[in-house]
Amino acid sequence: MNIDNYLSDFLLLSNIKREALSLSFNIEVIAKAGSKLSYIKVGDNNQLIVSVNAKAIDGKANKNIIKQVSDIFHIAKRQVILVKGEKAKFKLLLIQFFFDKVKTEKYYFNLISNKLKDVNAKKN
Secondary structure (H helix, E strand, O other): OOHHHHHHHHHHHOOOEEEOOEEEEEEEEEEEOOOOOOEEEEOOOOOEEEEOOOOOOOOHHHHHHHHHHHHHOOOOHHHEEEEEOOOOOEEEEEEEEEOOOOOOHHHHHHHHHHHHHHHHHHHO
8 A cells, every 4th residue: 555645535535633732543453462573564544553572451551652663753642642442452542742832733643644754654
């Protein structure tokens, strides 16, 4: 899948919520706990596939998934919230971006675009 198509589909289909000083949206995730390699890639159905080394015991895999997603978008872990799927393979994450003088809405959209391009490049 072309990452530009993914990004445009993602932005159109996501329930992006814009407020004066923030931007938030939900993203579907397929979790792969207990994997040998940790990675993030774009799935065939426009969701992120997040693979982590941690086992799905006592929420360790969920914590690692949140850490990987927050790292890729350069945001704090508290800005990634597990909405659904605490004990499931299919999860729904709420991603929150907070604006300031430097980090505007345009900054975050460019960041998302670049990160998803990086993820797609690693996929191929």
